[in-house]
Amino acid sequence: MFELNGRIALVSGAGQSVGEGIAKVLARQGASVIVNDLFADRADKVTAAIVEEGNRAVARAFDVTDLDATVESIRSAEAELGGHVDILVNNAGVAEGRVTKPFRELTPDQWAPSIDLNIYGAMNCIKAVIDGMCDSGWGRIVQISSGSARTGQNINVSMYATGKSGIEGFIRHLAAETGQYGVTANIVALGLQANLVDKMPPEVIEKLIASIPIGRLGDPIEIGAFCAYLASNEAAGMTGQTLDFNGGSQTR
Numbered sequence: 001m002f003e004l005n006g007r008i009a010l011v012s013g014a015g016q017s018v019g020e021g022i023a024k025v026l027a028r029q030g031a032s033v034i035v036n037d038l039f040a041d042r043a044d045k046v047t048a049a050i051v052e053e054g055n056r057a058v059a060r061a062f063d064v065t066d067l068d069a070t071v072e073s074i075r076s077a078e079a080e081l082g083g084h085v086d087i088l089v090n091n092a093g094v095a096e097g098r099v100t101k102p103f104r105e106l107t108p109d110q111w112a113p114s115i116d117l118n119i120y121g122a123m124n125c126i127k128a129v130i131d132g133m134c135d136s137g138w139g140r141i142v143q144i145s146s147g148s149a150r151t152g153q154n155i156n157v158s159m160y161a162t163g164k165s166g167i168e169g170f171i172r173h174l175a176a177e178t179g180q181y182g183v184t185a186n187i188v189a190l191g192l193q194a195n196l197v198d199k200m201p202p203e204v205i206e207k208l209i210a211s212i213p214i215g216r217l218g219d220p221i222e223i224g225a226f227c228a229y230l231a232s233n234e235a236a237g238m239t240g241q242t243l244d245f246n247g248g249s250q251t252r
């Protein structure tokens, strides 16, 4: 069960953290993985680690907000792997240069990065792979989102949450349009992840962990395992859903 042998998967923003975990698990399940990141060194490192485990991966550094670069890089990876992308995990969602402040302190030019990446970046990747999926009668799209898309929070992430809310709405409509072609699309809304330890003071991390029923932050390999399920043949009947993966956190 949940085997992905013979499938080609693209994971965006897979050069570290959550995306790295997803790429590794999909490859362990048998998929050939296109490891995307904005930074070539990150994509190369994760690709080398997957190959080291005896699995198949190719690195492609490109900016998902650039449609031409996205299409061109995916076509070249597909040619190298000998097939089309069957599984897309839109994971890239933390924009370089994003400014986190209360909305009143943001200038209009600071609104765009998180919205561009989470909406247009995700749609560009979908645009590049959706015809191949629909024409072949099989495809899986997994959109990584956040609980912040559906909950107001006073933590300076309103633009990020705007991008996540927008793409969640799009994915539900996409799922309704593409179900007839055997292409599913689901949203995995994450809670707080282990990589926050590097970004916040220990006392803040301690407080955050106290709010999570399982008593710890999220693990990229566990998220990868959930994505492997959603990408599998066995998940053919699961589509258009927003699935919280957050350790039971009620605050999302």
Ligand SMILES: NC(=O)c1ccc[n+]([C@@H]2O[C@H](COP(=O)([O-])OP(=O)(O)OC[C@H]3O[C@@H](n4cnc5c(N)ncnc54)[C@H](O)[C@@H]3O)[C@@H](O)[C@H]2O)c1
Pocket: 012, 013, 014, 015, 016, 017, 018, 019, 036, 037, 038, 039, 042, 062, 063, 064, 065, 090, 091, 092, 093, 094, 095, 096, 117, 121, 144, 145, 146, 147, 189, 190, 191, 192, 193, 194, 195, 196
């Ligand atoms: N970390 C958390 O606590 C948390 C919580 C909820 C949701 N999420 C979501 O999980 C996903 C992964 O988050 P993370 O914490 O692992 O992020 P991260 O910043 O650790 O890694 C993301 C990777 O994406 C790459 N990237 C950024 N912009 C890109 C672009 N335009 N094109 C291609 N690659 C790009 C970065 O270079 C980076 O290597 C995101 O969608 C994020 O919104 C994370």
